[in-house]
Amino acid sequence: MFSFTSIKDYQSCxxxxxxxxxxxxxxxxxxxxxxxxxxxxxxxxSEEALIQAADLDVLLQSGKLVGKLHGVIVAVKDVICYQxxxxxxxxxxxxxxxxxxxxxxxxxxxxxxxxxIGRNNCDEFAMGSSNxxxxxxxxxxxxxxxxxxxxxSGGSAVAVQAGLCMISLxxxxxxxxxxxxxxxxxxxxKPGYGRISRYGLIAYASSFDQIGIFANNIYDAAxxxxxxxxxxxxxxxxxxxxxxxxxxxxxxxxRKYKIAYFRETLEHPSxxxxxxxxxxxxxxxxxxxxxxxxxxxxxxxxxIVPAYxxxxxxxxxxxxxxxDGIKYGFSAxxxxxxxxxxxxRSRSEGFGKEVKRxxxxxxxxxxxxxxxxxxTKAQQVRQILLKTxxxxxxxxxxxxxxxxxxxxxxxGEKSNDPIEMFLADxxxxxxxLVGIPAISLPLFTHSSGMPFGIQAMVSQGNELTLLRLSKxxxxxxxxx
Numbered sequence: 001m002f003s004f005t006s007i008k009d010y011q012s013c014x015x016x017x018x019x020x021x022x023x024x025x026x027x028x029x030x031x032x033x034x035x036x037x038x039x040x041x042x043x044x045x046s047e048e049a050l051i052q053a054a055d056l057d058v059l060l061q062s063g064k065l066v067g068k069l070h071g072v073i074v075a076v077k078d079v080i081c082y083q084x085x086x087x088x089x090x091x092x093x094x095x096x097x098x099x100x101x102x103x104x105x106x107x108x109x110x111x112x113x114x115x116x117i118g119r120n121n122c123d124e125f126a127m128g129s130s131n132x133x134x135x136x137x138x139x140x141x142x143x144x145x146x147x148x149x150x151x152x153s154g155g156s157a158v159a160v161q162a163g164l165c166m167i168s169l170x171x172x173x174x175x176x177x178x179x180x181x182x183x184x185x186x187x188x189x190k191p192g193y194g195r196i197s198r199y200g201l202i203a204y205a206s207s208f209d210q211i212g213i214f215a216n217n218i219y220d221a222a223x224x225x226x227x228x229x230x231x232x233x234x235x236x237x238x239x240x241x242x243x244x245x246x247x248x249x250x251x252x253x254x255r256k257y258k259i260a261y262f263r264e265t266l267e268h269p270s271x272x273x274x275x276x277x278x279x280x281x282x283x284x285x286x287x288x289x290x291x292x293x294x295x296x297x298x299x300x301x302x303x304i305v306p307a308y309x310x311x312x313x314x315x316x317x318x319x320x321x322x323x324d325g326i327k328y329g330f331s332a333x334x335x336x337x338x339x340x341x342x343x344x345r346s347r348s349e350g351f352g353k354e355v356k357r358x359x360x361x362x363x364x365x366x367x368x369x370x371x372x373x374x375x376t377k378a379q380q381v382r383q384i385l386l387k388t389x390x391x392x393x394x395x396x397x398x399x400x401x402x403x404x405x406x407x408x409x410x411x412g413e414k415s416n417d418p419i420e421m422f423l424a425d426x427x428x429x430x431x432x433l434v435g436i437p438a439i440s441l442p443l444f445t446h447s448s449g450m451p452f453g454i455q456a457m458v459s460q461g462n463e464l465t466l467l468r469l470s471k472x473x474x475x476x477x478x479x480x
Contacts, residue, residue, distance in 0.1 A: 021053035044118035067113030093350030103200020120155030150180030175428025177212030185451030193435035197232035222246035317362030
């Protein structure tokens with residue numbers, strides 16, 4: 001029977017004739033059908049995936065793989081465009097919209113032989129921390145169906161968690177890859193801003209958004225990153241820096257790291273005591289293994305979430321203004337006396353509650369009389385955070401801490417309190433505000449039975465160090 005542990009082992013089995021791409025696709029299609037109650041997928045591409053698999057099996061008869069991701073089964077979040085396939089951002093306002101082009105990441109995946117098996121459910125327009133905001137129903141955590149998988153990339157996280165694909169892509173604007181990875185007990189990597197092209201990613205907040213990767217091991221995450229990263233003429237914000245062969249360089253360096261942690265994160269009243277104790281235990285283990293780990297004072301923690309939500313909602317109000325019911329997507333069907341009323345009805349009926357809340361917040365902070373009081377102040381906080389971060393990385397290789405304040409919470413537990421839901425992002429939004437790479441690593445199990453992990457962050461453009469450090473963490477875990 002087919003089984004998957006890593007891309008390297010899977011492709012070795014392909015080369016040895018122990019399995020085929022068709023067998024792999026068939027296995028995952030059966031898994032998706034058996035776990036349809038999780039609502040992780042909005043759509044699967046069964047027929048074309050099997051055809052692609054058969055073509056790859058024929059090409060493999062030459063005795064070598066056609067690409068670095070030959071036969072690898074990938075799922076993509078429903079905010080990433082795949083030509084001639086629907087993409088809705090889990091919103092009624094884009095229901096039945098078909099993409100007319102491929103996102104750059106999709107082009108790169110396909111060029112290396114990957115098979116895209118379907119699109120994953122998510123919070124509408126990537127706005128949410130629980131995946132309860134989708135217009136097409138909530139996603140369930142496969143570890144405990146009464147708990148959320150995290151958001152906004154909950155469907156992509158559950159797809160990997162439940163063994164419905166080998167790797168998946170999500171997007172991370174303030175923790176939307178790392179937080180669900182933590183809740184689901186898998187690896188969630190957010191590269192630095194600009195490392196991966198955003199061309200073909202439906203925008204939430206353009207100066208924060210970054211495509212990220214869900215995987216079961218560091219090698220798979222590293223391999224995927226080296227393939228989808230890099231310059232792109234269609235994205236003016238993407239880095240032109242050379243992309244290292246991350247997967248080949250994981251084991252080259254073996255050194256002792258100098259690591260910082262924010263004292264305030266571990267002392268914050270919102271942090272679950274078990275998570276705090278586990279992070280402290282990890283710090284001591286690092287010290288015992290010869291690494292330097294030191295506390296750094298960080299008195300800006302309580303400013304992070306307010307600054308993040310002011311800036312992202314402002315950008316969202318601008319980005320989502322294009323969805324007016326005229327050119328494409330949902331249109332209100334009743335006769336109207338004027339165009340303004342048509343816009344109001346189409347947007348009111350097409351957008352969900354959380355998206356409307358953020359559009360209104362963003363419109364408010366950009367309005368006359370409030371722009372300087374809110375938006376300008378938040379930009380100033382962002383600049384202070386950036387300078388503080390740069391100063392820290394002059395002395396330290398990485399910053400570690402919690403990914404989330406608590407393990408996966410129960411469905412509906414925070415739905416009636418948006419402020420409490422926003423605070424679930426307290427440890428993840430920092431990396432997006434300053435644009436640095438970050439990862440969540442699944443190291444622990446809570447007394448509730450749910451997994452949780454540790455977050456590591458490094459300086460901009462330094463994903464190789466992040467991946468090497470992550471591998472060291474996972475190796476230490478494996479020795480326990």
